[in-house]
Amino acid sequence: MTDREISQEELDRLVDDASYLQDEAEAMQYVIDDVPYAKTPPEGRSIAEMLLLIDHAQLSYYRPIMEEAIEDPRPTHLDNFTHFKEDFEKDEEKLEDVHKILKKIAKHRAGLVNAIKNVPLIDWETVVYRNDMQLTLFDFMQEMIRFERGVLKDIADQVRVYNQEKKQQRDIEQRRSQRQDQHPTEN
Numbered sequence: 540m541t542d543r544e545i546s547q548e549e550l551d552r553l554v555d556d557a558s559y560l561q562d563e564a565e566a567m568q569y570v571i572d573d574v575p576y577a578k579t580p581p582e583g584r585s586i587a588e589m590l591l592l593i594d595h596a597q598l599s600y601y602r603p604i605m606e607e608a609i610e611d612p613r614p615t616h617l618d619n620f621t622h623f624k625e626d627f628e629k630d631e632e633k634l635e636d637v638h639k640i641l642k643k644i645a646k647h648r649a650g651l652v653n654a655i656k657n658v659p660l661i662d663w664e665t666v667v668y669r670n671d672m673q674l675t676l677f678d679f680m681q682e683m684i685r686f687e688r689g690v691l692k693d694i695a696d697q698v699r700v701y702n703q704e705k706k707q708q709r710d711i712e713q714r715r716s717q718r719q720d721q722h723p724t725e726n
Contacts, residue, residue, distance in 0.1 A: 545663040545677045553677065554655055556684045560593065561648035563691060564641045574698050576637045586697055587634045589690050594644045596623040601683040602651055608665050608676045609658055615667045617679075655680070 576586040584592065600623040608615040633640065663677040 543664060543675055543678075545660060545675065547660060549677065550655075550660060550663060553680060553684070554652060557648065557652050557655055557680075560687050560691075561645045561652065564590075564644040564648065568638055568641045571637050571641065574701055577634060580697060583693070584629075585634070586694050587637045587640060588629055589694055590637065590640045590644060591630065591633060592623070592627055593687055593690055594640065594647060595627050596686065597647055597651055597683065599623055599626065601680065602654065604667065605654070605658075605676060605680060608667050608679075609662050615665075617667060617669045 571586075574586065579585040579588070600620060604615060604617065604620055663675060665676045666673045667676055667679050
């Protein structure tokens with residue numbers, strides 16, 4: 540154990556933060572068709588690919604580590620797990636159905652949130668090891684939240700850029716139409 544004590548208030552915030560992804564995934568289902576979710580920007584991943592990465596991270600990395608740290612009396616070493624960014628593979632077939640991705644994220648997150656709620660407060664002080672550095676299981680799960688928030692911010696930035704481009708295109712078309720109305724003989 541470390542000297543750090545995790546309070547119920549901190550744990551409640553972790554549950555709320557973890558639940559946010561589920562809420563966000565459910566809300567995105569209603570607006571995702573209006574954005575080019577499969578379009579990959581010059582630098583980075585498409586929105587669908589980023590969503591798959593979030594789901595992959597929670598399923599293959601964060602949740603298994605959390606479960607091992609709680610269930611196994613031996614120390615949990617993060618280097619015994621392949622980091623989710625190292626073994627993430629872009630599955631073109633899965634990328635085609637963004638609604639399915641969002642439903643899976645919401646379902647998987649509901650399961651993770653329930654698992655978090657079932658962990659006794661004292662177990663959040665369990666130490667996990669990253670190389671020779673110690674961190675609490677709670678702090679490790681906070682890393683998951685920060686990672687997801689960063690990805691969701693990247694998604695929001697892509698949507699914002701797309702909407703700006705769409706607005707600029709509408710403005711150009713509107714000016715073109717106005718010019719044609721003023722000078723109908725010119726093309």
